[in-house]
Amino acid sequence: MTRTEPHDVPSAAELVAAVRDFLETDVLPAVDGRTRYHTRVAINVLGMVEREIELGPAQAERHAAGLAALGVADDAELAAAVREGRVPDDSALVAVLEQAVRAKLEVANPGYLTP
Template sequence: MAPPHDAPSAGELIAAVREFLQGEILPALEGRTRFHGLVAVNVLGMVERELALGPAHQQAHRERLAALGFADDAALAAAIRAGELDDRYAEVKAALLDAVRDKLAVANPGYADS
Protein backbone atom coordinates (compact mmCIF):
# COMPACT_ATOMS: atom_id res chain seq x y z
CA MET A 1 0.00 0.00 0.00
CA ALA A 2 1.38 3.37 -0.99
CA PRO A 3 1.70 6.11 1.63
CA PRO A 4 -0.16 7.96 2.97
CA HIS A 5 -2.85 5.28 2.93
CA ASP A 6 -2.90 2.60 5.56
CA ALA A 7 -4.22 -0.95 5.50
CA PRO A 8 -6.62 -2.18 4.41
CA SER A 9 -6.07 -1.40 0.76
CA ALA A 10 -8.88 -0.53 -1.63
CA GLY A 11 -8.74 -4.07 -3.00
CA GLU A 12 -9.00 -5.54 0.50
CA LEU A 13 -11.97 -3.32 1.33
CA ILE A 14 -13.74 -4.34 -1.87
CA ALA A 15 -13.02 -8.01 -1.15
CA ALA A 16 -14.50 -7.66 2.34
CA VAL A 17 -17.70 -6.10 1.00
CA ARG A 18 -17.97 -8.74 -1.75
CA GLU A 19 -17.47 -11.55 0.76
CA PHE A 20 -20.08 -10.03 3.12
CA LEU A 21 -22.64 -9.73 0.34
CA GLN A 22 -21.88 -13.22 -0.94
CA GLY A 23 -21.83 -14.96 2.43
CA GLU A 24 -24.34 -13.03 4.54
CA ILE A 25 -26.75 -11.13 2.31
CA LEU A 26 -27.27 -13.19 -0.86
CA PRO A 27 -28.47 -16.32 0.94
CA ALA A 28 -31.37 -14.29 2.39
CA LEU A 29 -32.44 -12.76 -0.93
CA GLU A 30 -34.85 -14.03 -3.55
CA GLY A 31 -35.95 -13.18 -7.06
CA ARG A 32 -35.05 -9.83 -8.55
CA THR A 33 -33.24 -8.62 -5.44
CA ARG A 34 -31.09 -11.75 -5.41
CA PHE A 35 -30.28 -11.26 -9.09
CA HIS A 36 -29.15 -7.68 -8.42
CA GLY A 37 -27.13 -8.89 -5.44
CA LEU A 38 -25.36 -11.40 -7.68
CA VAL A 39 -24.65 -8.63 -10.18
CA ALA A 40 -23.20 -6.48 -7.38
CA VAL A 41 -20.95 -9.33 -6.22
CA ASN A 42 -19.76 -9.85 -9.78
CA VAL A 43 -19.02 -6.13 -10.22
CA LEU A 44 -17.01 -6.05 -7.01
CA GLY A 45 -15.01 -9.05 -8.23
CA MET A 46 -14.27 -7.24 -11.48
CA VAL A 47 -13.10 -4.16 -9.58
CA GLU A 48 -10.84 -6.33 -7.39
CA ARG A 49 -9.28 -7.94 -10.44
CA GLU A 50 -8.83 -4.63 -12.25
CA LEU A 51 -7.08 -3.12 -9.22
CA ALA A 52 -4.78 -6.13 -9.02
CA LEU A 53 -4.12 -6.69 -12.72
CA GLY A 54 -4.81 -3.30 -14.29
CA PRO A 55 -1.36 -1.70 -14.04
CA ALA A 56 0.39 -4.72 -15.60
CA HIS A 57 -2.30 -5.00 -18.29
CA GLN A 58 -1.99 -1.30 -19.08
CA GLN A 59 1.78 -1.59 -19.48
CA ALA A 60 1.51 -4.72 -21.63
CA HIS A 61 -1.10 -3.02 -23.82
CA ARG A 62 1.12 0.03 -24.33
CA GLU A 63 3.98 -2.27 -25.29
CA ARG A 64 1.80 -4.22 -27.76
CA LEU A 65 0.63 -1.00 -29.40
CA ALA A 66 4.18 0.34 -29.58
CA ALA A 67 5.41 -2.91 -31.15
CA LEU A 68 2.76 -2.49 -33.82
CA GLY A 69 3.74 1.18 -34.25
CA PHE A 70 0.67 2.85 -32.77
CA ALA A 71 0.09 5.24 -29.89
CA ASP A 72 -3.47 4.20 -29.11
CA ASP A 73 -6.35 1.87 -29.94
CA ALA A 74 -8.02 4.37 -32.25
CA ALA A 75 -4.95 4.61 -34.49
CA LEU A 76 -4.62 0.82 -34.58
CA ALA A 77 -8.31 0.39 -35.43
CA ALA A 78 -8.05 2.97 -38.23
CA ALA A 79 -5.02 1.19 -39.69
CA ILE A 80 -6.81 -2.17 -39.55
CA ARG A 81 -9.89 -0.71 -41.28
CA ALA A 82 -7.68 0.87 -43.94
CA GLY A 83 -5.96 -2.46 -44.62
CA GLU A 84 -2.58 -1.06 -43.65
CA LEU A 85 -1.73 -4.11 -41.55
CA ASP A 86 -2.93 -6.87 -43.84
CA ASP A 87 0.66 -8.02 -44.36
CA ARG A 88 1.12 -8.30 -40.56
CA TYR A 89 -1.96 -10.42 -39.88
CA ALA A 90 -0.33 -12.91 -37.49
CA GLU A 91 1.34 -10.17 -35.46
CA VAL A 92 -1.85 -8.11 -35.18
CA LYS A 93 -3.92 -11.19 -34.36
CA ALA A 94 -1.53 -12.18 -31.56
CA ALA A 95 -1.61 -8.68 -30.07
CA LEU A 96 -5.39 -8.54 -30.20
CA LEU A 97 -5.76 -11.99 -28.65
CA ASP A 98 -3.47 -10.95 -25.80
CA ALA A 99 -5.57 -7.81 -25.28
CA VAL A 100 -8.77 -9.86 -25.18
CA ARG A 101 -7.22 -12.33 -22.72
CA ASP A 102 -6.33 -9.42 -20.43
CA LYS A 103 -9.87 -8.05 -20.67
CA LEU A 104 -11.34 -11.46 -19.85
CA ALA A 105 -8.97 -11.87 -16.91
CA VAL A 106 -10.76 -8.90 -15.35
CA ALA A 107 -14.30 -9.19 -16.69
CA ASN A 108 -14.82 -12.96 -16.48
CA PRO A 109 -11.71 -15.09 -15.89
CA GLY A 110 -13.68 -18.33 -16.04
CA TYR A 111 -14.78 -17.59 -19.59
CA ALA A 112 -11.20 -17.55 -20.87
CA ASP A 113 -10.62 -20.97 -19.34
CA SER A 114 -13.49 -22.60 -21.22
Protein backbone atom coordinates in the same frame (compact mmCIF):
# COMPACT_ATOMS: atom_id res chain seq x y z
CA MET B 1 5.30 -5.11 3.79
CA THR B 2 6.07 -1.39 3.85
CA ARG B 3 3.36 0.77 2.35
CA THR B 4 4.41 3.94 0.58
CA GLU B 5 1.02 4.89 -0.83
CA PRO B 6 -0.76 7.95 0.53
CA HIS B 7 -3.64 5.79 1.82
CA ASP B 8 -3.67 3.65 4.92
CA VAL B 9 -4.69 0.03 5.28
CA PRO B 10 -7.04 -1.37 4.07
CA SER B 11 -6.31 -0.86 0.40
CA ALA B 12 -9.03 -0.29 -2.18
CA ALA B 13 -8.72 -3.93 -3.25
CA GLU B 14 -9.13 -5.11 0.35
CA LEU B 15 -12.20 -2.91 0.83
CA VAL B 16 -13.80 -4.22 -2.35
CA ALA B 17 -13.05 -7.81 -1.30
CA ALA B 18 -14.59 -7.21 2.13
CA VAL B 19 -17.81 -5.84 0.64
CA ARG B 20 -18.00 -8.70 -1.87
CA ASP B 21 -17.46 -11.22 0.91
CA PHE B 22 -20.16 -9.59 3.05
CA LEU B 23 -22.66 -9.72 0.18
CA GLU B 24 -21.75 -13.32 -0.60
CA THR B 25 -21.81 -14.72 2.92
CA ASP B 26 -24.31 -12.55 4.81
CA VAL B 27 -26.68 -10.92 2.35
CA LEU B 28 -27.09 -13.48 -0.45
CA PRO B 29 -28.34 -16.32 1.79
CA ALA B 30 -30.87 -13.96 3.42
CA VAL B 31 -32.57 -12.59 0.29
CA ASP B 32 -34.54 -13.94 -2.60
CA GLY B 33 -36.16 -12.88 -5.85
CA ARG B 34 -35.13 -9.60 -7.37
CA THR B 35 -32.91 -8.66 -4.43
CA ARG B 36 -31.04 -11.96 -4.70
CA TYR B 37 -30.49 -11.40 -8.42
CA HIS B 38 -29.17 -7.86 -7.86
CA THR B 39 -26.95 -9.08 -5.02
CA ARG B 40 -25.42 -11.66 -7.37
CA VAL B 41 -24.85 -8.91 -9.96
CA ALA B 42 -23.17 -6.74 -7.30
CA ILE B 43 -20.95 -9.66 -6.23
CA ASN B 44 -19.90 -10.23 -9.84
CA VAL B 45 -19.19 -6.52 -10.37
CA LEU B 46 -17.07 -6.36 -7.23
CA GLY B 47 -15.15 -9.42 -8.41
CA MET B 48 -14.44 -7.65 -11.68
CA VAL B 49 -13.24 -4.56 -9.82
CA GLU B 50 -10.95 -6.71 -7.65
CA ARG B 51 -9.45 -8.38 -10.72
CA GLU B 52 -9.02 -5.07 -12.54
CA ILE B 53 -7.22 -3.55 -9.54
CA GLU B 54 -4.96 -6.60 -9.34
CA LEU B 55 -4.35 -7.28 -13.03
CA GLY B 56 -5.00 -3.93 -14.71
CA PRO B 57 -1.62 -2.21 -14.38
CA ALA B 58 0.35 -5.14 -15.83
CA GLN B 59 -2.27 -5.65 -18.54
CA ALA B 60 -2.07 -1.96 -19.49
CA GLU B 61 1.73 -2.16 -19.76
CA ARG B 62 1.56 -5.27 -21.98
CA HIS B 63 -1.12 -3.68 -24.16
CA ALA B 64 0.89 -0.47 -24.57
CA ALA B 65 3.96 -2.51 -25.51
CA GLY B 66 1.95 -4.47 -28.08
CA LEU B 67 0.55 -1.29 -29.59
CA ALA B 68 4.02 0.26 -29.71
CA ALA B 69 5.33 -2.84 -31.49
CA LEU B 70 2.64 -2.25 -34.13
CA GLY B 71 3.68 1.40 -34.40
CA VAL B 72 0.53 2.92 -32.91
CA ALA B 73 -0.11 4.87 -29.72
CA ASP B 74 -3.58 3.67 -28.75
CA ASP B 75 -6.59 1.58 -29.74
CA ALA B 76 -8.11 4.34 -31.88
CA GLU B 77 -4.91 4.66 -33.88
CA LEU B 78 -4.75 0.87 -34.22
CA ALA B 79 -8.31 0.79 -35.56
CA ALA B 80 -7.46 3.50 -38.09
CA ALA B 81 -4.30 1.65 -39.14
CA VAL B 82 -6.27 -1.56 -39.67
CA ARG B 83 -8.95 0.24 -41.69
CA GLU B 84 -6.28 1.87 -43.85
CA GLY B 85 -4.26 -1.33 -44.30
CA ARG B 86 -1.21 0.12 -42.51
CA VAL B 87 -0.54 -2.91 -40.29
CA PRO B 88 2.07 -4.90 -42.18
CA ASP B 89 2.35 -7.95 -39.90
CA ASP B 90 -0.95 -9.78 -39.55
CA SER B 91 0.44 -12.26 -37.01
CA ALA B 92 1.62 -9.43 -34.74
CA LEU B 93 -1.81 -7.80 -35.02
CA VAL B 94 -3.57 -11.04 -34.16
CA ALA B 95 -1.25 -11.55 -31.17
CA VAL B 96 -2.02 -8.06 -29.82
CA LEU B 97 -5.76 -8.52 -30.34
CA GLU B 98 -5.74 -11.97 -28.72
CA GLN B 99 -3.83 -10.57 -25.75
CA ALA B 100 -6.33 -7.72 -25.42
CA VAL B 101 -9.31 -10.08 -25.49
CA ARG B 102 -7.65 -12.41 -22.98
CA ALA B 103 -6.98 -9.45 -20.66
CA LYS B 104 -10.62 -8.39 -20.86
CA LEU B 105 -11.79 -11.92 -20.05
CA GLU B 106 -9.32 -12.25 -17.18
CA VAL B 107 -11.10 -9.29 -15.58
CA ALA B 108 -14.70 -9.73 -16.75
CA ASN B 109 -15.06 -13.50 -16.38
CA PRO B 110 -11.97 -15.69 -16.16
CA GLY B 111 -14.21 -18.75 -16.29
CA TYR B 112 -14.64 -18.16 -20.02
CA LEU B 113 -10.94 -18.77 -20.63
CA THR B 114 -9.95 -22.26 -21.65
CA PRO B 115 -6.98 -23.85 -19.88
